[in-house]
Amino acid sequence: MADLLRLLLRVAEKAANVARICRQEAPLFQLLVQEKTGEDKNKKFVQDFKTLADVMIQELIRHDVRAQFPELAGFIHGEESNKFENGLGESVTVTVCSTEEETAKLLATVLDGDRTAASLLARAVHQDPATIEASTDGLTVPLKPSELGIWIDPIDATSQYIEGREEVLEEGRLSPSGLHCALVLIGVYLRSTGEPVMGVINQPFNNKDPAGTGWRGKHYWGVSCGSTNICSESRPGERSEGGLSVVLSSSEKQSVKEALTSVCGPDKLMYASGAGYKVLCVIQGLADAYVLSEGSTFKWDSCAPHALLRALGGGVVDLALSLQQSESGAQDPRTELTYHQPRADRSGADRWANHGGLVAYRDVSQLRSIMGALRGKL
Ligand code: 2IP
Ligand code: CA
Numbered sequence: 001m002a003d004l005l006r007l008l009l010r011v012a013e014k015a016a017n018v019a020r021i022c023r024q025e026a027p028l029f030q031l032l033v034q035e036k037t038g039e040d041k042n043k044k045f046v047q048d049f050k051t052l053a054d055v056m057i058q059e060l061i062r063h064d065v066r067a068q069f070p071e072l073a074g075f076i077h078g079e080e081s082n083k084f085e086n087g088l089g090e091s092v093t094v095t096v097c098s099t100e101e102e103t104a105k106l107l108a109t110v111l112d113g114d115r116t117a118a119s120l121l122a123r124a125v126h127q128d129p130a131t132i133e134a135s136t137d138g139l140t141v142p143l144k145p146s147e148l149g150i151w152i153d154p155i156d157a158t159s160q161y162i163e164g165r166e167e168v169l170e171e172g173r174l175s176p177s178g179l180h181c182a183l184v185l186i187g188v189y190l191r192s193t194g195e196p197v198m199g200v201i202n203q204p205f206n207n208k209d210p211a212g213t214g215w216r217g218k219h220y221w222g223v224s225c226g227s228t229n230i231c232s233e234s235r236p237g238e239r240s241e242g243g244l245s246v247v248l249s250s251s252e253k254q255s256v257k258e259a260l261t262s263v264c265g266p267d268k269l270m271y272a273s274g275a276g277y278k279v280l281c282v283i284q285g286l287a288d289a290y291v292l293s294e295g296s297t298f299k300w301d302s303c304a305p306h307a308l309l310r311a312l313g314g315g316v317v318d319l320a321l322s323l324q325q326s327e328s329g330a331q332d333p334r335t336e337l338t339y340h341q342p343r344a345d346r347s348g349a350d351r352w353a354n355h356g357g358l359v360a361y362r363d364v365s366q367l368r369s370i371m372g373a374l375r376g377k378l
Contacts, residue, residue, distance in 0.1 A: 001141035001198070004069060004148075006134070008186050008200040009219060011064045013129040015057045015184045016204035016217045019155055021124040022053045023164060024214060027117045033162060050162060052110060053121070055080045055094050057154035060125050061186060063096040065150065075149035075191065079300045079349075084110055100126040134221060139230065141223055143190075143197060151303040151339060153185040157274030169207065174247065174270055174286040179205035179215075181274040187303025187339070190225075194338025197225040199307030201280060220283065222308030231311035233283050235362075243268050244366055247278045247287035249296075256293045259377035263369045279305035279360045283312065288366050293319060293378055295355035299339050302354060306337060312362055320356030323378065326371050 022028045031049035058078040066073045084092045092110050097103040104115070104122035111118050155161050160181040167178035180203060188198035199222050206218035222231035243265025248257065250271045260269060270287060272278050275297040278290040283305060306316040321335040337358060342351035361367040 001143040001145070001148075002136055002139040004143075004145065004188070005139070005141065005198060005200070005221060005223065006132075006136055007065065007068055008188070008198070009132045009134050009136075009202075009221060010129060011061045012184045012186055012200045012202035012219060013132050013217070014064070014125075014127070015061055015154060016202045017127060017129055018053070018057050018060065018121075018124045019161065019182065019184065019204045020215055020217075021120070023161075025120050027114070028053075028120055031111075031114075031117055033164075049111075049117075050158060051080065052084075052094065052107075054154045054158070055082050055084075056096075056107075056121060056125055057184070058082070058152050059094065059096050061152050061154070069145045071145040072148060072150060076152065077150065077300070077352075078152040078154065079298065080154065096125055132219065134219070134232065136221075139223070141198070141225065141228060143225055147191055148197070149189050149191050149340065151185075151187045151189070151300045153183075153276065153298075153300040153304075156183045156185055156276035156301060157181040160273050166205075166208070172286070174272055174281050176271055177273045181272065181277040183274065183276040183280065185276050185300065185304040187300075187305075187307055189303060189339035191340055194340030195225075195336070196303050196307040196310060196339060198223050199304035201276065201304055201308065203280075220280070220308060222311035224307055224310035229311045229313070231283075231308050233308065233312065235312050242266075244288045244369060245270060246370070247272050247281050247290045249275075249278070249292060249294075251294075252291075253293055253378075255377055256291060256374070259373050260291065260370070263373045275301040276305055279309065279316070282314070282360045282362060283308050285362070288362065289370055290358070290360040291319070291370060291374070292359075293357045295353045295357060297354045297358065298349060299337075299352045299354070302337060302358065302360075303339050305360070309360060309362060314360070314362035314364075314367075316358050316360045317367065318354065318356040319359050319374070320378075322359065322371055323375060326375060 062076045082094050104119045107118035165178040167175045184202040186200045201220040204217045205215045245268040247270045281287045
């Protein structure tokens with residue numbers, strides 16, 4: 001299945017190109033940032049352009065994966081639905097067609113006949129990406145496509161993507177918000193158990209080319225199945241002195257912040273945008289853990305980075321379930337998130353929420369300290 005990994009790296013790069021082009025090309029950028037509401041809203045213009053860009057990215061990933069691995073068709077899930085309905089009640093299914101021209105024609109129908117924007121977007125979707133350098137030679141992954149399913153988040157942290165604040169990233173430091181928080185996430189799980197086994201993360205806006213040719217991206221990947229545990233990032237070195245560092249959502253509850261101060265060093269409670277970016281910070285060792293007490297993330301947010309953390313010896317647990325187990329005296333507080341089963345008692349996207357909140361960690365002893373600090377406090 002190393003072929004699947006190479007394909008996912010390639011399609012994630014293609015997706016990142018589309019994300020960059022939508023900000024670079026003026027006609028697309030204007031559509032991206034303008035929010036049409038009320039009287040201004042054109043009834044033939046389907047939802048917002050940002051949703052259309054997300055859907056196109058998701059569909060190009062689905063299209064390319066299905067073409068090479070037909071066994072995966074029917075098991076490629078994403079955040080977005082590709083069925084659009086415009087204000088006139090007309091329904092259009094947005095998909096990648098076999099030629100650029102056909103895709104442009106289809107896109108024009110949902111862009112109210114804006115041929116310039118439709119052609120630019122179709123060109124980006126059909127363009128081949130640059131070759132991806134990843135040391136996957138000699139890698140063998142003991143999995144069959146018929147055993148797997150895929151979760152796609154076309155652009156995580158969309159609000160940061162739209163706002164577009166440019167940050168210069170400092171080596172070894174977490175940068176709380178900006179374009180670099182926007183990530184393309186593709187996670188692969190086992191249909192039988194729901195374990196995440198492979199993940200690709202592409203950060204389309206990692207650094208700006210000093211020659212002025214625009215943004216350059218960065219990619220990260222990991223495989224974790226059986227005895228195969230390989231990640232593009234290295235395992236953490238020595239544990240840092242002076243307490244744990246934990247990254248949180250800026251909307252996290254006060255009670256969680258207070259409970260964590262007992263295990264965190266001074267200034268070691270940090271905040272960042274994007275669920276995917278916060279897990280990436282843990283993967284990179286910029287934070288020891290990410291704690292979220294709300295059920296506000298979904299399977300598509302966590303599947304890909306979860307696989308990378310597992311490859312590094314860590315994981316992502318369901319916070320509510322782990323607290324319940326540790327309060328009842330269970331020996332192993334690890335209750336890893338799984339990706340194969342929807343909640344029967346919910347509907348729509350809510351079926352796929354990580355309801356109990358989560359803790360992403362690299363080191364199980366650090367996870368235990370965090371659970372200890374949160375026990376009885378939520
Ligand atoms: C969102 C986005 C938000 C995040 C939320 C995600 O995904 O990443 O930033 O909230 O959890 O689901 P927060 O930044 O408070 O953690 P999307 O942008 O794809 O809707
Ligand atoms: Ca998301």
